Amino acid sequence: MAEAKPLKAGSTGFEQFLSTDTIPATALPARSTISPSQITSDQDNYSPTGWADADVVRLDFDTGGRAITGFAAWTNGRPKVLLNISGNYGYIPAEHPDSTAANRAIGTSDHIMQPYSGIVIEYDDTSDRVRVVSNMFNAAVLGFGNLRGHYYYVSAASATAGDWGDFAFNQSGTGAALGTAASTATQAGGWQLSAGTTTTGACAIFFAKNLLNPAFFGSAHLIVSFYIRIPTLSDGTQTFTTSVGLVPTPSSAALNVNNSVVVKYSSGLNSGKFLAVSRDNAGAETTADTGITVAADTGYVVTVCIDKARSEARYYIDGVFVARITANIPASAATGQRAVIVKSAGTTSRTLVVASLMFNSIF
Amino acid sequence: MATATLIKAGSGASDFEQFGATDTIPAANLPARATISPSQITSNQNDYSPTGWADADVVRMDFDANGRAITGFAAWTNGGIKRIVNISGNYGYIPAGSASSSAANRVSGVCDHIIAPYGVIDLVCDTTSNLIRVVYNSFNPLAPFFRGIFHSVCPGATLGGDWGIVGFGISGGNNGDVNPTSTLPGTWEINTSTSATGAASLYLPKGANTPIRFGTAHLVSITYVYFAVLSDGTNTYTFTHGITASNSGTSNTATNSAIIRYTHGTNSGKFEGVCIGTGTANVDLGITVAANTPYVLAVCVDKARSEVRFYIDGSLSGVLTSQIPAAVACGDRTLINKTVGTTSRGACVAYKTFFAVL
Numbered sequence: 001m002a003e004a005k006p007l008k009a010g011s012t013g014f015e016q017f018l019s020t021d022t023i024p025a026t027a028l029p030a031r032s033t034i035s036p037s038q039i040t041s042d043q044d045n046y047s048p049t050g051w052a053d054a055d056v057v058r059l060d061f062d063t064g065g066r067a068i069t070g071f072a073a074w075t076n077g078r079p080k081v082l083l084n085i086s087g088n089y090g091y092i093p094a095e096h097p098d099s100t101a102a103n104r105a106i107g108t109s110d111h112i113m114q115p116y117s118g119i120v121i122e123y124d125d126t127s128d129r130v131r132v133v134s135n136m137f138n139a140a141v142l143g144f145g146n147l148r149g150h151y152y153y154v155s156a157a158s159a160t161a162g163d164w165g166d167f168a169f170n171q172s173g174t175g176a177a178l179g180t181a182a183s184t185a186t187q188a189g190g191w192q193l194s195a196g197t198t199t200t201g202a203c204a205i206f207f208a209k210n211l212l213n214p215a216f217f218g219s220a221h222l223i224v225s226f227y228i229r230i231p232t233l234s235d236g237t238q239t240f241t242t243s244v245g246l247v248p249t250p251s252s253a254a255l256n257v258n259n260s261v262v263v264k265y266s267s268g269l270n271s272g273k274f275l276a277v278s279r280d281n282a283g284a285e286t287t288a289d290t291g292i293t294v295a296a297d298t299g300y301v302v303t304v305c306i307d308k309a310r311s312e313a314r315y316y317i318d319g320v321f322v323a324r325i326t327a328n329i330p331a332s333a334a335t336g337q338r339a340v341i342v343k344s345a346g347t348t349s350r351t352l353v354v355a356s357l358m359f360n361s362i363f
Numbered sequence: 364m365a366t367a368t369l370i371k372a373g374s375g376a377s378d379f380e381q382f383g384a385t386d387t388i389p390a391a392n393l394p395a396r397a398t399i400s401p402s403q404i405t406s407n408q409n410d411y412s413p414t415g416w417a418d419a420d421v422v423r424m425d426f427d428a429n430g431r432a433i434t435g436f437a438a439w440t441n442g443g444i445k446r447i448v449n450i451s452g453n454y455g456y457i458p459a460g461s462a463s464s465s466a467a468n469r470v471s472g473v474c475d476h477i478i479a480p481y482g483v484i485d486l487v488c489d490t491t492s493n494l495i496r497v498v499y500n501s502f503n504p505l506a507p508f509f510r511g512i513f514h515s516v517c518p519g520a521t522l523g524g525d526w527g528i529v530g531f532g533i534s535g536g537n538n539g540d541v542n543p544t545s546t547l548p549g550t551w552e553i554n555t556s557t558s559a560t561g562a563a564s565l566y567l568p569k570g571a572n573t574p575i576r577f578g579t580a581h582l583v584s585i586t587y588v589y590f591a592v593l594s595d596g597t598n599t600y601t602f603t604h605g606i607t608a609s610n611s612g613t614s615n616t617a618t619n620s621a622i623i624r625y626t627h628g629t630n631s632g633k634f635e636g637v638c639i640g641t642g643t644a645n646v647d648l649g650i651t652v653a654a655n656t657p658y659v660l661a662v663c664v665d666k667a668r669s670e671v672r673f674y675i676d677g678s679l680s681g682v683l684t685s686q687i688p689a690a691v692a693c694g695d696r697t698l699i700n701k702t703v704g705t706t707s708r709g710a711c712v713a714y715k716t717f718f719a720v721l
Contacts, residue, residue, distance in 0.1 A: 002385060004386035004387070004388070005371060005372070006388060006392065007370045007371060016372055017392045019389070022394045025418060025441070028394070030441060031443060033490070033491065055442065058489065083487065083489065085471075087676065115677055116471050116472060116677055117496075118497065118498035120498060120499065134485075134498070136497065136499065138503060141505065143473070143474070143583075143586075143659065143714070144472075144475075144661075144716075147676075148713075150518075150713060151714075152517055152519075162525060163525075165516070165520040165527070167519075209520045209525070210519055211542075211549050211550075211551075212542075214543060214548065215543045215549055216546075219543060219548070334543050363548060
């Protein structure tokens with residue numbers, strides 16, 4: 001590229017534009033708007049006719065909860081406004097492997113495209129990724145930021161059951177209990193889930209109290225997230241497993257539950273790395289290595305997403321895509337959200353600390 | 364429109380050349396963004412079009428303290444995004460779909476777009492749909508600065524003592540939780556139990572249950588609800604949702620209410636917007652209620668108490684400008700009342716949101 005000054009008519013002939021001359025705005029190209037056909041299936045490397053130079057893209061989603069896993073990279077350096085003109089949601093799953101790497105969107109999990117609203121995206125040709133600049137969706141503001149769905153969120157506070165309307169907990173075994181963990185110089189305070197002093201103790205926290213299961217797998221797009229740390233790691237003497245994710249009837253402290261999508265940790269599991277798990281209606285599991293070796297007393301944000309079509313579960317840790325599972329997905333069954341620690345060897349209590357948890361459904 | 368290639372100086376003293384594919388115009392020669400600063404908005408604005416609007420890129424808006432509406436904007440044709448910057452410490456709002464502006468100048472949205480103090484909204488003129496769309500809005504009632512009240516709850520416990528913000532009203536009725544299905548969300552149920560006059564409600568907030576007055580703030584109440592069994596002649600019930608002066612009570616005809624109502628024997632079984640002031644005003648919201656079909660119901664009342672807008676599933680469905688509630692304290696309530704029959708009937712509530720912007 002090289003800068004070149006255009007010519008203008010001067011008093012004695014043609015002159016180069018001066019530094020104070022500007023081209024009339026009306027001589028600049030109008031913004032280009034395109035209206036692609038309705039999106040009725042997931043889209044990879046999305047590139048409808050006119051995409052490369054489109055400034056405004058009017059998207060129309062059907063009721064299936066469709067994904068756009070990536071967008072054909074564009075080179076004009078301009079942002080694109082994506083308008084959802086429909087009354088249905090769509091979503092952009094961050095770093096989805098079904099699109100070419102350079103066409104994927106950066107993000108900490110799924111970018112929901114709320115009905116009748118907009119998302120602005122830009123292409124970052126340094127990172128070779130699409131970036132979401134703004135998004136009207138706001139999961140926490142039910143009714144206008146998030147038209148149809150649920151949003152449960154809580155940061156650690158009271159460990160008294162009667163203080164809560166939506167948050168709840170359960171434990172089994174001597175000494176197992178929910179308490180609170182103090183903040184440290186580097187880590188947030190949280191609820192402390194203690195597995196107690198038996199070899200099989202367990203403690204769970206969950207959404208939603210009484211209702212237990214706010215949604216069905218397959219009825220809505222589901223996202224859950226946890227901010228956790230494990231003060232002392234599991235080992236051969238004091239062995240425990242943590243599991244966080246979507247679980248039917250989350251008031252149970254049983255570790256393995258049919259129709260669940262979770263992230264597990266234990267010393268003897270996946271070499272001590274977080275393990276993504278999807279377990280179907282019959283108890284068959286598919287697992288995926290997240291590649292994240294768990295360190296003691298280190299905070300992790302663990303996020304699990306499953307689409308309405310139940311075609312895949314995706315797993316993000318600390319805002320980075322780490323795994324996808326497409327087999328042994330849960331059946332169309334009710335689900336809630338749970339974090340649990342379950343002991344399997346040793347009688348010294350071990351703990352899971354949860355600073356916050358969030359459940360979001362989008363219908 | 365036609366594309367024309369620019370001319371630049373060539374290598375010779377008087378030579379001209381067309382711009383090459385890699386030539387770019389210096390940034391200084393491109394037009395600057397056009398910014399306008401219209402006069403302060405001291406009344407509601409229809410088809411808003413201050414001087415310079417058509418080509419403005421940035422519009423610095425100044426609202427007075429009275430919660431003014433911009434019901435629509437003169438459509439513009441340059442395809443650009445307009446950035447509305449609220450330079451004042453007062454809010455304004457854009458009521459989606461408002462009929463006070465011409466159809467092509469109205470703004471899409473699921474209810475009212477609040478323009479937060481010192482906030483920003485970006486607009487695009489959609490000349491295909493012939494309306495204006497909001498691309499971005501910095502308003503966030505959960506942000507550190509929010510001058511107002513915000514409550515939002517999803518279903519959980521059914522004991523009032525378990526909650527700090529949601530209250531349960533019961534008069535012969537009851538409440539419970541309803542499991543999700545393959546198509547419906549999990550919900551609370553407020554039901555009539557087996558009483559022919561049973562009533563039950565959910566209201567926001569508990570304790571300080573009428574935390575704001577009509578006329579003090581911009582008020583919005585929203586719920587996501589479905590009915591497993593419709594009202595009929597054998598088991599007749601009335602459902603209401605909205606803002607009322609008597610939110611901890613269970614009368615569905617309480618004075619000073621702005622509500623959406625459903626029963627089979629009124630308005631042909633369609634949702635109806637209702638205002639109860641010194642008398643009652645009604646508007647047909649046009650949506651026939653179907654069983655096991657979720658609806659998002661929103662009621663908006665402006666600070667001036669000039670009108671009440673009713674939105675269903677993100678579309679403006681009706682407006683009332685008479686029998687607006689008086690300037691009395693109010694809160695949010697979702698209520699079911701039985702009038703005939705002893706078989707329990709219920710309304711299933713997946714969330715409730717109530718907020719006030721001052």
